[in-house]
Amino acid sequence: MVRTTLVLACAALVLSGCDSAPTGPAPSTPPPPTTSTAATSSPTAPASLTPVRRVFDAAHLQDGVRRVLTESYLIAGVGDVSCPAGEDVVAGHIFECTVDIAGEKEKVTITxxxxxxxxxVSQPEP
Structure with missing residues (x-):
């Protein structure tokens, strides 16, 4: 009976050793990810919340005005069209372009x- 108790006691010790976790340091969670701003912006430059200003491309605008005058208003002799650069693309903004029509300088209003x-494009006016 002593032998049976001793075998059972040794078996209990062996089994209990198999079930225990190693006694090393506890696993750690990785540090949270970090983002670097060095590649994208200067640490002293604040992020801009200012909306981007949109302006008309003067060359495309001039071509469009010429097309409206010749195709929609059926005006013959439309020559050079000159519109100011940097006009804002904002609803309600109004400005003028100068148009050469049959050798005469006239103005059209752009709304x-x-x-x-x-x-x-308004009808041309002297």
Whole structure:
């Protein structure tokens, strides 16, 4: 009986040793990810929340005005069109372009209809 108790006691010790976890340091969680701003911006430069200013491309605008005058208003002799550079693409904004029509300098009024860049061209006036 002593032998049976001793075998059972040794078996209990062996089994209890198999079930225990190693006694090393507890596993750690990795540190939270960090983001670096060195590659994207200067640490002293604040992020800009200012909306980007949109302006008309003067060359495209001039071509559009010429097309409206010749195709929609059916005006013959439309020559050079000159529109100011840097006009804002803002609904309700109004400005003028100068147009050469049959050798005479005339003006057309441009009215911006929407923020997408739609505009209206007035009839030419001397």
């Amino acid at each position: 911006v209809r929407d923020a997408a860049g739609g505009y209206e």
